[in-house]
Amino acid sequence: AERYNPKESEPKWQGVWNGKDLFRTRNDDPREKYYVLEMFPYPSGRIHMGHVRNYAMGDVVARYKRARGFNVLHPMGWDAFGMPAENAAMQNRVHPQEWTYANIATMRDQLKSMGLSLDWSREIATCDPAYYRHQQAMFLAFLEAGLVDRKTAKVNWDPVDQTVLANEQVIDGRGWRSGALVEQRELTQWFLRITDYADELLDAIDGLERWPDKVRTMQRNWIGRSEGLSIRFALEETAPGGIDELEVFTTRPDTLYGARFMAVAPDHPLARRLAQDNPALGEFVDECKRMGTSAEAIEKAEKRGFDTGLRAVHPFDPSWTLPVYVANFILMDYGTGAIFGCPAHDQRDLDFANAYGLGNRVVVAPEGADPESFTVSDEAYIGEGRLVNSHFLDGMSIGEAKEAVASRLEAETRGGRPVASRKVNYRLRDWGISRQRYWGCPIPVIHCDSCGTVPVPEDQLPVALPEDIDFEKPGNPLDRHPSWKHCKCPKCGADARRETDTMDTFVDSSWYFARFTDPALTDRPTDKATADAWLPVNQYIGGIEHAILHLLYSRFFTRAMRKVGLVGLDEPFAGLFTQGMVVHETYKDASGAWVQPNEIRIESGEAGRRAIHLSSGAEVSIGSIEKMSKSKKNVVDPDDIIASYGADTARWFMLSDSPPERDVIWTEEGVQGAWRFVQRVWRLVNDSAATAAPATPPADCAQDALALRKATHRTLAAVGDAIENLRFNVAVAKIYELANAISATVAAKQGETAPDMAFAQREALQVLIQLIAPMMPHLAEECWTALECEGLVAEQNWPVVEAALLVEDSITLPVQVNGKKRGDVTVARDADAKSIEEAVLALEGVQRAMDGKPARKVIIVPQRIVNVVV
Ligand code: ANZ
Numbered sequence: 001a002e003r004y005n006p007k008e009s010e011p012k013w014q015g016v017w018n019g020k021d022l023f024r025t026r027n028d029d030p031r032e033k034y035y036v037l038e039m040f041p042y043p044s045g046r047i048h049m050g051h052v053r054n055y056a057m058g059d060v061v062a063r064y065k066r067a068r069g070f071n072v073l074h075p076m077g078w079d080a081f082g083m084p085a086e087n088a089a090m091q092n093r094v095h096p097q098e099w100t101y102a103n104i105a106t107m108r109d110q111l112k113s114m115g116l117s118l119d120w121s122r123e124i125a126t127c128d129p130a131y132y133r134h135q136q137a138m139f140l141a142f143l144e145a146g147l148v149d150r151k152t153a154k155v156n157w158d159p160v161d162q163t164v165l166a167n168e169q170v171i172d173g174r175g176w177r178s179g180a181l182v183e184q185r186e187l188t189q190w191f192l193r194i195t196d197y198a199d200e201l202l203d204a205i206d207g208l209e210r211w212p213d214k215v216r217t218m219q220r221n222w223i224g225r226s227e228g229l230s231i232r233f234a235l236e237e238t239a240p241g242g243i244d245e246l247e248v249f250t251t252r253p254d255t256l257y258g259a260r261f262m263a264v265a266p267d268h269p270l271a272r273r274l275a276q277d278n279p280a281l282g283e284f285v286d287e288c289k290r291m292g293t294s295a296e297a298i299e300k301a302e303k304r305g306f307d308t309g310l311r312a313v314h315p316f317d318p319s320w321t322l323p324v325y326v327a328n329f330i331l332m333d334y335g336t337g338a339i340f341g342c343p344a345h346d347q348r349d350l351d352f353a354n355a356y357g358l359g360n361r362v363v364v365a366p367e368g369a370d371p372e373s374f375t376v377s378d379e380a381y382i383g384e385g386r387l388v389n390s391h392f393l394d395g396m397s398i399g400e401a402k403e404a405v406a407s408r409l410e411a412e413t414r415g416g417r418p419v420a421s422r423k424v425n426y427r428l429r430d431w432g433i434s435r436q437r438y439w440g441c442p443i444p445v446i447h448c449d450s451c452g453t454v455p456v457p458e459d460q461l462p463v464a465l466p467e468d469i470d471f472e473k474p475g476n477p478l479d480r481h482p483s484w485k486h487c488k489c490p491k492c493g494a495d496a497r498r499e500t501d502t503m504d505t506f507v508d509s510s511w512y513f514a515r516f517t518d519p520a521l522t523d524r525p526t527d528k529a530t531a532d533a534w535l536p537v538n539q540y541i542g543g544i545e546h547a548i549l550h551l552l553y554s555r556f557f558t559r560a561m562r563k564v565g566l567v568g569l570d571e572p573f574a575g576l577f578t579q580g581m582v583v584h585e586t587y588k589d590a591s592g593a594w595v596q597p598n599e600i601r602i603e604s605g606e607a608g609r610r611a612i613h614l615s616s617g618a619e620v621s622i623g624s625i626e627k628m629s630k631s632k633k634n635v636v637d638p639d640d641i642i643a644s645y646g647a648d649t650a651r652w653f654m655l656s657d658s659p660p661e662r663d664v665i666w667t668e669e670g671v672q673g674a675w676r677f678v679q680r681v682w683r684l685v686n687d688s689a690a691t692a693a694p695a696t697p698p699a700d701c702a703q704d705a706l707a708l709r710k711a712t713h714r715t716l717a718a719v720g721d722a723i724e725n726l727r728f729n730v731a732v733a734k735i736y737e738l739a740n741a742i743s744a745t746v747a748a749k750q751g752e753t754a755p756d757m758a759f760a761q762r763e764a765l766q767v768l769i770q771l772i773a774p775m776m777p778h779l780a781e782e783c784w785t786a787l788e789c790e791g792l793v794a795e796q797n798w799p800v801v802e803a804a805l806l807v808e809d810s811i812t813l814p815v816q817v818n819g820k821k822r823g824d825v826t827v828a829r830d831a832d833a834k835s836i837e838e839a840v841l842a843l844e845g846v847q848r849a850m851d852g853k854p855a856r857k858v859i860i861v862p863q864r865i866v867n868v869v870v
């Protein structure tokens with residue numbers, strides 16, 4: 001037969017599937033549902049290999065589940081709002097909308113060329129007013145349900161561009177375009193009250209059994225629940241502003257006798273008040289702000305402080321006072337923005353104390369250590385142990401001491417209030433969704449001088465983005481637009497202003513999976529019954545980079561939607577799979593410039609692999625394997641691969657080469673290996689297609705034919721299992737084995753083929769085609785046709801495993817003589833007692849042990865063990 005030609009076959013079969021509307025999913029289909037979803041792409045321009053991997057995996061699951069008789073929902077859409085569109089507008093003077101839709105058109109074609117079994121009739125783009133109007137309606141419903149707040153928060157302000165910057169736009173403390181030092185400004189912003197659900201979101205993580213442990217841990221840490229004690233320290237003398245105490249949050253009240261200092265955040269009210277009269281402190285506070293207030297910035301920075309001269313009184317000893325510092329490593333928005341520092345048992349406190357000569361005192365020593373000689377110098381002791389140097393706490397465990405301190409201070413009062421109270425703190429913050437950007441979903445509220453903030457009435461939704469905008473000047477184009485923001489107050493009719501902030505694009509992606517269940521619905525975001533019927537997504541697949549924010553926001557959003565009656569469940573994703581990255585070798589020429597993979601060819605010789613520059617013929621050095629990135633030029637364009645080898649080859653290689661959660665190294669050799677397998681399957685099918693085969697298994701099956709049938713059914717069972725568990729590389733390995741087994745029988749039987757073997761071969765080939773179909777759907781259709789099978793592979797049920805063929809022919813049993821193991825016997829699995837006994841007594845080891853004596857009894861425990869009693 002001729003070589004398989006994907007260039008002809010792939011578009012042809014895509015047309016056939018399309019013509020039959022094979023992947024359109026109906027909501028009224030009575031079969032059991034299965035919802036498989038891959039994280040929808042941002043329309044950046046072109047698809048990359050990461051997309052190919054992600055969507056190839058999802059498609060295997062979709063096609064497999066369809067063959068298993070499920071009503072499969074496998075939709076696709078576009079996470080289409082976001083900054084890159086605005087950047088493109090600024091750099092290339094193209095409208096964000098035009099840029100976005102052009103990218104969508106390109107990427108849609110690319111995805112279609114992959115032959116994915118998607119229901120394109122459900123396609124959505126989050127920048128479409130038909131989508132975001134519902135998001136606005138939901139925002140208003142959340143507002144009414146008390147899930148939305150408006151409060152001030154800090155933003156990054158670029159003083160030159162006069163604009164708010166996203167965190168990613170701040171590079172080393174400077175604006176990415178202007179290079180100006182970024183300032184922190186307070187702005188009024190909209191927040192979603194995710195913290196209302198902190199406990200619920202945390203507790204429910206335990207139930208997410210089909211999520212990777214790693215992701216579950218990351219979510220737990222992000223929510224960051226910590227139980228501790230809030231303690232009020234009196235100030236020795238009342239500070240300016242009448243401040244006479246300092247409240248701290250601690251998770252280690254047991255270490256109270258190890259306290260050496262107090263510290264407050266640079267924007268703590270005490271620091272702010274003191275700075276009014278103290279320019280040097282004011283300067284220090286400003287400096288801290290410039291350093292940035294992100295957790296990473298604080299983690300990295302050298303620990304620095306400013307001694308206020310105030311002193312705080314130790315709660316257990318009125319004669320013991322501690323210096324109060326303003327310190328750059330204390331965050332205002334955690335706990336109370338103030339701490340007591342215990343250098344011996346906290347690394348940051350130790351670094352700080354060492355820098356300022358504050359010393360330390362060990363109060364927890366490891367079990368059995370000599371408290372006198374156990375000291376700390378550069379490394380804090382944060383392990384378990386018993387309390388020392390701590391008066392009434394001495395000898396207690398950390399847990400006991402925490403309890404003892406808490407109950408004692410809770411019982412004490414000052415000014416009529418307890419000195420301490422138990423408190424739970426969360427790292428999780430409310431979700432600030434305001435963005436001062438054009439290309440996002442407008443927040444549907446109106447500001448009126450007399451009525452305050454007024455929701456846009458439902459019948460005026462969507463609040464659509466104006467199209468006539470310019471990006472010539474810095475700042476938010478919505479704010480600058482000559483007319484858009486001017487409107488009438490819906491309540492009093494007076495002149496009013498629209499909110500010009502748009503929503504964080506994470507809002508768009510927090511509910512798209514629910515919208516897919518009924519994307520054409522015009523009057524509501526979702527139909528509750530329909531959404532509940534489809535959700536949760538059975539299998540969600542995407543990158544680990546979304547392990548925290550996207551997944552947590554979606555989990556919160558589902559609960560918020562439940563609260564306003566849009567869905568009836570809590571958890572959106574029952575199963576989550578995070579795939580690894582696609583990585584590639586890097587290449588550099590003699591001048592040190594990066595060279596693209598398509599500019600070289602690889603030669604493998606005695607001396608190993610060498611890379612040769614195609615145009616110059618010069619050798620190029622092969623560098624490390626890195627994530628595909630434009631900067632290192634190690635990107636392989638899926639279009640090029642599909643053009644030269646076809647989508648099936650690309651899909652097959654993606655799935656075959658490594659476990660799906662690990663990185664896959666894209667290599668030309670690997671692609672060629674996949675390509676050879678495509679051709680091999682095609683030849684195998686064509687070489688045997690002509691053999692006439694009986695439709696039912698012949699009564700007598702010879703050994704070789706039976707062996708092939710067993711191989712077929714074993715593979716069938718194993719591949720089904722592997723796909724169910726997303727072990728695609730295992731499935732591929734099993735399929736290779738079956739192909740080898742078929743090849744061997746074809747090679748062995750030149751010429752005439754007996755009916756039993758003809759049957760076995762035909763069965764094996766059909767199963768092989770069905771097994772490769774989820775991964776290489778086009779090749780599978782072409783082979784199916786070549787075998788003159790009926791219909792399309794894409795419409796077939798998954799083949800049924802004949803359980804009898806999975807049974808091993810023989811079984812090996814351990815053999816004991818008088819209870820002592822003397823050997824093993826291998827017999828037919830269905831061998832009768834007499835033949836087992838004969839085989840056992842013939843064993844050399846058994847005969848030696850019996851030493852010529854007769855067997856009194858031979859006990860056979862079926863399928864388990866044989867015992868000879870002498
Ligand atoms: C005294 C102490 C002694 C502490 C010790 C730790 C070890 P988590 O677990 O993250 O909740 N802390 C409290 N508020 C802070 C803030 N706003 N900025 C920076 N650090 C703050 O951490 C709680 C611990 O972090 C608290 O317990 C406090 O230091 C510090 F041996 O109090 B600890």
Ligand code: ZN
Nearest residue numbers: 448451489492
């Ligand atoms: Zn009004």
